Amino acid sequence: MWSLAKEYWGVIRRPSVHFSLGFLTFGGFIAGIIFWGGFNTALEITNTEAFCVSCHEMYDNVYQELKPTIHYTNRSGVRATCPACHVPHEWTNKIARKMQASKEVWGKIFGTINTREKFLAMRRELAEREWARLKANNSLECRNCHDFGYMDFTRQSPRAASAHEEFLVSGEKTCIDCHKGIAHELPDMTGVPGWQ
Amino acid sequence: MKTYAFIIALTTAAAAAWAAEPIATLRGPTPLVEQGAAPTMPKVSNEDLRRLRNYPEQPPTIPHHIRGYQIDLNANKCLSCHSRRATVDSKAPMVSITHFMNRDGQFLASVSPRRYFCTQCHVTQQVTRPLVGNDFIDIDSVLSDQN
Numbered sequence: 427m428w429s430l431a432k433e434y435w436g437v438i439r440r441p442s443v444h445f446s447l448g449f450l451t452f453g454g455f456i457a458g459i460i461f462w463g464g465f466n467t468a469l470e471i472t473n474t475e476a477f478c479v480s481c482h483e484m485y486d487n488v489y490q491e492l493k494p495t496i497h498y499t500n501r502s503g504v505r506a507t508c509p510a511c512h513v514p515h516e517w518t519n520k521i522a523r524k525m526q527a528s529k530e531v532w533g534k535i536f537g538t539i540n541t542r543e544k545f546l547a548m549r550r551e552l553a554e555r556e557w558a559r560l561k562a563n564n565s566l567e568c569r570n571c572h573d574f575g576y577m578d579f580t581r582q583s584p585r586a587a588s589a590h591e592e593f594l595v596s597g598e599k600t601c602i603d604c605h606k607g608i609a610h611e612l613p614d615m616t617g618v619p620g621w622q
Numbered sequence: 623m624k625t626y627a628f629i630i631a632l633t634t635a636a637a638a639a640w641a642a643e644p645i646a647t648l649r650g651p652t653p654l655v656e657q658g659a660a661p662t663m664p665k666v667s668n669e670d671l672r673r674l675r676n677y678p679e680q681p682p683t684i685p686h687h688i689r690g691y692q693i694d695l696n697a698n699k700c701l702s703c704h705s706r707r708a709t710v711d712s713k714a715p716m717v718s719i720t721h722f723m724n725r726d727g728q729f730l731a732s733v734s735p736r737r738y739f740c741t742q743c744h745v746t747q748q749v750t751r752p753l754v755g756n757d758f759i760d761i762d763s764v765l766s767d768q769n
Contacts, residue, residue: 621702
């Protein structure tokens with residue numbers, strides 16, 4: 427057994443006699459591109475709404491609640507999909523989020539939210555994770571579509587304009603501080619700052 | 623025979639005349655078997671100007687849109703602006719003291735459960751012409767007319 431392993435090690439170590447160094451380098455380069463591409467394609471697929479709602483946990487609860495909101499249907503026909511709000515577009519953030527998504531696969535296998543009751547019971551915890559994430563990245567996902575630098579406050583309602591002028595321009599608050607529950611129903615809000 | 627024909631002709635004409643006469647119903651003049659065009663949905667008024675109350679006990683109408691504002695066991699979006707502690711940031715008028723009273727006239731520490739569902743009393747207004755006229759006269763006008 428040990429001698430066999432030694433023999434194979436010798437084969438791997440022996441310099442190539444049939445292929446030129448140039449071919450090996452080039453071949454490695456091509457293979458790299460193919461794998462990199464495949465990796466990207468896999469990420470691309472997991473970045474679609476169809477993928478997200480392929481799980482009934484996502485389809486039955488949050489997706490149904492999104493439908494009547496402004497981010498699903500509105501006068502301009504531009505809409506926000508799940509990954510637009512939940513997966514950061516920046517490459518590094520994207521990977522970090524994908525690693526966390528593995529937790530969801532775990533949740534799927536162990537059925538943490540596989541019934542409506544379990545989902546409602548866990549909703550506050552899930553929502554809090556999202557609020558914390560958006561708070562930490564200064565509501566990056568919202569700002570990918572809504573850049574307040576281009577907001578014309580004179581075209582907004584006075585209520586919106588005064589709130590944005592006072593708290594957004596100064597950087598005192600971020601979108602998620604004031605706009606919780608814009609896409610889904612809210613969990614029990616007791617104890618959340620600003621709610622009662 | 624002739625008289626029969628005459629009677630039939632007369633009743634058909636009468637029926638036709640009767641059918642042609644427009645009868646005002648809520649569903650309009652569209653025949654029963656047809657689907658009439660739906661009237662356009664007016665926009666909710668969102669100009670943020672507080673409106674005159676007709677009498678002191680009137681719940682003021684809401685001068686802003688409330689689309690998607692959740693009011694249920696879990697959350698009350700209205701109170702996130704109108705509660706006592708929220709008004710500094712939101713610039714909204716605080717719910718008045720009557721909203722803290724229970725039915726025995728006792729003041730509670732927070733909004734009374736019977737005032738929790740705001741839209742039971744407060745409603746938005748729409749940008750449209752009223753369907754029926756209104757000749758309400760407020761008490762001040764009544765009193766000044768008496769003199």
